[in-house]
Amino acid sequence: MAPFLTRLLKALCESSLRILLLFFVVLFRSCQFVCVRVLRAERRKSVSGETVLITGASRGIGRCLALEFAKHGADTIVLWGRNEEKLSSVKKEVEEIGTSRCHFYRCDVGDRQQVYRTIQKVQEDVGTITILVNNAGVVHGGTLLETKDDKIEETLRVNTLSHFWTTKSVLPTMIARRRGHVVGIASTLGLFALPGVSDYVTSKFSLVGFYESLAVELKQQGHRDVGVMCVCPGHTTTDMFKDLTTQSFSLTPQQVAEQTIEAVKTNQRRVILPRVMHLTWILKSWLPGSWMWNTLYVTGALKDMEKFCTKR
Template identity: 40%
Template sequence: MIMFLLRPYMHYLFILFIYLFIYLNLSLILPLRKSVRGEIVLITGASRGIGRFIAYEFAKCQSKLVLWATTKHGIEETAEECRKLGAEAYAFVVDCSKREEIYRAAEKVKSQVGDVSILVNNAGIVVAADLMATEDHEITKIFEVNILAHFWTTKAFLPAMMRVNHGHIVTVASAGGLKALPFLVSYCSSKFATVGFHETLTQELATLGNDGIKTSCFCSAGVNTGFVKNPSQRFLPLLEPEHVANILMEGILTNQKMIIVPPILKVTLMLERFLPECAVAGVRKLSEIKFDVAVGCRDKGK
């Protein structure tokens, strides 16, 4: 019945299939890379880890950098290195857990630097502990920094992007936003929310016709950033922030919607969707990440 109804349109469907096949294969072989030279790029959490190294990547591309972090010394260090790479860089001390502070800093950026066209929401915190050992104020802070700050920064800078239908919003999430990890209930919950934020915002911008504003979400497995103590993975080495930033930058320049590192993570996520629970448990053990955690108010190695 379906084939009968589709028969008058089969040649159109065939042409569409050929077009998509060629387009997808060419985009994989020869991905189009955009220029970010002269773009005003704001990066939160830029004093260390992925945030610092992604700032260096944009500096190499001669972007104009606006760097936010909570520590003056760290953010000034990043800004100085970016200047040595030939880029303009402006350092701001901003606590991304505080909405009004974000809005005040955003107004300063607009008046002193200009309209942000690329926003990299990178700031994040983690508390490695079981749920009962995680203090209420720690849970609140995790959500304030890891997801609520994305709302405030985006609301501050998106209107200018929408006026010219040009921009890019980058959501730095985590593998913990795609799969659950024990002893990181608050962190994973906040990162699941960031993935949802990215996907919903992407759909909304498309519906509003703002096709010139791109979005990317970055989800990486264990990165050696120092946020958790003694991290290790069963079969994969910990990723270094510099390497991860290179991959993220390539994803931004080629407008990738979802950037997942390492690629094997995509396979494990797919397997967990279709395998029975007993097999899923085995897959999780194979990709297990270990680190020191606080269990019931006692320090104990996982």
């Protein structure tokens, strides 16, 4: 009995210590967040006069980003997508807002050669891209064994590899001009996983690592004038996730667009939306692995994903 009590007391002490440490980490992160926002507010930059390229701009977050950049005075907005009719419609909306010029190009960002060709044409027609927003994405849904190989490859090409091709295309000019910003729209599923979308989760985890590595790389090379930011929104009410019934903490594309542009202006490195997801991310790092599964179960997220995958 004595050994059992010893192990129990030891486990309780370890749990208490872990919870105490977690409390201080949350407190520290909260204070850090407030201080950073105050300091950055003093050196806000404007997007007025910028030339912005947005991938996946025909609908959802991409469309809202185009309209918001126009409202904030961007000089030129370049729209990329695969549906020319929808791109043309967004172009009209942008031009109705104000003085921003707008161009659109049909481009499948999952095709590397097509990306390079289209970038070259954009540079010839429009000029230098000063803000790149990698937003295009796809989602299929299904367990690993249910997902076909070509769908997995498409997800990784569009959601991950395209960010390499577009960024490599515009980064040299940004570095040479000592001016620019690269933005990647990832997901909170790049910070913690849900079942039934393993290819999508993998692509978003990769993006979080890509932008973190790129930011460190540019800083180490002394290119501090080129900003790098990764945006991780939670469930957003777009067509991509229209079959996902989760309502807790849901975001609209407009909210994501507004917060993204605010983060560009204040040179933030990573944006997690909604803000409460910061706590989930911290808890995941400190608590046992079973905690996350139990949380998903209690909140009903597991059942929501089952319905999502079934409808897909």
